[in-house]
Amino acid sequence: MSDYRHWFWLGVVLLCCAFVYLLHPILTPFLVGILLAYMADPLVDRLEAWGLSRTLGVVVVFLFFTLLLVLGLVVLIPMLAKQLVRLYELAPQMLDWLQQGALPWLQTKLGLAEGFWKFDRIKAAISAHMGQTSDIVGLVLQRATASGLALVGWLANLVLVPVVGFYLLRDWDVMMGKIRGLLPRQREKQIVGLAAECHEVLGSFVRGQLMVMLALGAIYACGLMLTGLELGLLIGVIAGLASIVPYMGFITGIGIAMVAGLFQYGLDPLHLALIAGVFIVGQALEGMVLTPMLVGDRIGLHPVAVIFAVLAGGELFGFTGVLLALPVAAVIMVLVRHVHDLYKQSDLYAGHEDPEL
Incomplete structure (x- = not known):
């Protein structure tokens, strides 16, 4: 009977995967x-x-x-x-x-061979493309309505x-109640406990991290625009979106903003310091105010787990897989945590000495 149940649940999981694979376009x-x-x-x-x-x-x-x-x-x-x-x-x-x-400055400092960087072809291609597509909106609409x-x-x-x-x-509440009513009576408490842990992980990451992402995007965009950076709003939005993975927004944003600042202001230390200051202030607010207030001390998903889950979901099921990546990662994380606890309590981990020895 136990083997039958295991095969049954394995079949349910495989059926769900096949359902997602076949119907993911809709x-x-x-x-x-x-x-x-x-x-x-x-x-x-x-x-x-x-x-x-x-x-x-x-x-x-x-x-x-x-x-x-x-x-x-x-x-x-x-x-x-x-x-x-x-x-x-x-x-x-x-x-x-x-x-x-x-x-050339990097080439001199790093001792690279002359002519190592070749941008003539890239620049010519971009310039020619710009000359052929003066109406960007018209091009987009033309391609969008092609089908x-x-x-x-x-x-x-x-x-x-x-x-x-x-x-x-x-x-929502009615559906959750009906789903709970369908759970096996002997396992209801255990399944509800696992679901609550998954909800805590998803709640702390999806709701909390999304609010942190929006707040950081606003802070970065406003700060960069106040410094006078020409592309400040665009860079701030990109940094905010990248903040869905902790620290990724700070690294990505400050890198792009410093390059844009060097292009616009040269080696002006004041403007470069102001740009760096925007991201330092944003990172400090995230660590001391935003994350404690919006996410709290609940255990979320590890940044590496988020990156792997999103990439794997996108590779397997496209955009549908990206949407499913975080919930599936949260469930796997909770199950792995429980398997880890069971392993630490097992004889395999503790070991027992042979009394004859």
């Missing part, structure tokens, strides 16, 4: 909807505690996030688009600066995400 809006419902459920629960009905609480939360999205589209997106266009225009000049200034069916599918997914998220969020 799973993206549903997974994004589940993610939205999972992240917004604590807000709706708090509104329910204040006396609102579940449906009204969901409507309030959706209106709030819709307002944030509209503000982002109206304010942030046009500013980022301008900086992307500006970066596109500055690319040949930056290559000139690298070829004639920065790289009408693909465009319709993309728009359908865009509309489907909030619909799925709304209904899942409204019925």
